[in-house]
Amino acid sequence: xxxxxxxxxxxxxxxxxxxxxxxxxxxxxxxxxxxxxxxxxxxxxxxxxxxxxxxxxxxxxxxxxxxxxxxxxxxxxxxxxxxxxxxxxxxxxxxxxxxxxxxxxxxxxx
Amino acid sequence: xxxxxxxxxxxxxxxxxxxxxxxxxxxxxxxxxxxxxxxxxxxxxxxxxxxxxxxxxxxxxxxxxxxxxxxxxxxxxxxxxxxxxxxxxxxxxxxxxxxxxxxxxxxxxxxxxxx
Numbered sequence: 742x743x744x745x746x747x748x749x750x751x752x753x754x755x756x757x758x759x760x761x762x763x764x765x766x767x768x769x770x771x772x773x774x775x776x777x778x779x780x781x782x783x784x785x786x787x788x789x790x791x792x793x794x795x796x797x798x799x800x801x802x803x804x805x806x807x808x809x810x811x812x813x814x815x816x817x818x819x820x821x822x823x824x825x826x827x828x829x830x831x832x833x834x835x836x837x838x839x840x841x842x843x844x845x846x847x848x849x850x851x
Numbered sequence: 852x853x854x855x856x857x858x859x860x861x862x863x864x865x866x867x868x869x870x871x872x873x874x875x876x877x878x879x880x881x882x883x884x885x886x887x888x889x890x891x892x893x894x895x896x897x898x899x900x901x902x903x904x905x906x907x908x909x910x911x912x913x914x915x916x917x918x919x920x921x922x923x924x925x926x927x928x929x930x931x932x933x934x935x936x937x938x939x940x941x942x943x944x945x946x947x948x949x950x951x952x953x954x955x956x957x958x959x960x961x962x963x964x965x966x
Contacts, residue, residue: 775954784941785894785957830894838907839886839955841894 743768745833747842754821755850762816762845764831769809775839776805776816777830785830789816821849854878855958857942863964864932872927872961874942881947882906883925884955885917888939900925901947937965 744767754760773792777785789798789805797806804817814831828846832839855876864870885897899907903919914930929936942958
């Protein structure tokens with residue numbers, strides 16, 4: 742059964758820093774991996790989706806990478822801003838079924 | 852326009868009651884899902900429907916019954932509510948293109964509190 746782990750569970754950085762969020766999964770037989778953002782008391786917003794055949798995806802200041810063989814994905818956030826403060830969730834997709842990690846709570850201080 | 856909508860947003864009810872949560876998507880997607888996020892913020896899949904047909908049913912008590920009247924709606928009915936059912940329930944949808952699986956879009960969530 743797929744297990745998804747995110748490290749660290751919480752992260753606090755000063756504004757302007759570049760940071761990396763880590764996601765690992767136990768079963769490499771995935772179709773894609775998705776990164777989401779969740780604000781307190783809100784739903785999930787999809788940030789990036791990487792198909793299994795891809796190595797990375799970029800959207801603005803966000804870059805997500807995928808290494809299926811090692812069961813890892815990273816989300817890189819460049820020049821962090823206070824508005825980036827949220828919980829970031831990664832989810833592996835094996836046949837329409839998303840398995841979520843526990844999330845990383847990010848706080849960017851002004 | 853809201854892509855995936857859920858009603859109600861908040862639901863407070865007594866143990867033993869029966870309640871329903873509604874979900875609608877206007878994206879023309881084929882597949883819809885229900886997820887549960889517990890107090891520790893872990894999100895887990897409960898059900899998945901593709902074109903009104905159940906395709907995923909994780910280990911969920913029989914008290915939970917999804918109903919899909921059409922492709923755009925997936926409602927969740929819960930019988931005999933228990934304290935442990937308190938959680939946030941998220942509906943989601945995606946376009947099923949076979950091997951190229953698409954992004955799942957999530958609704959805003961329904962916060963259920965069972966007293």
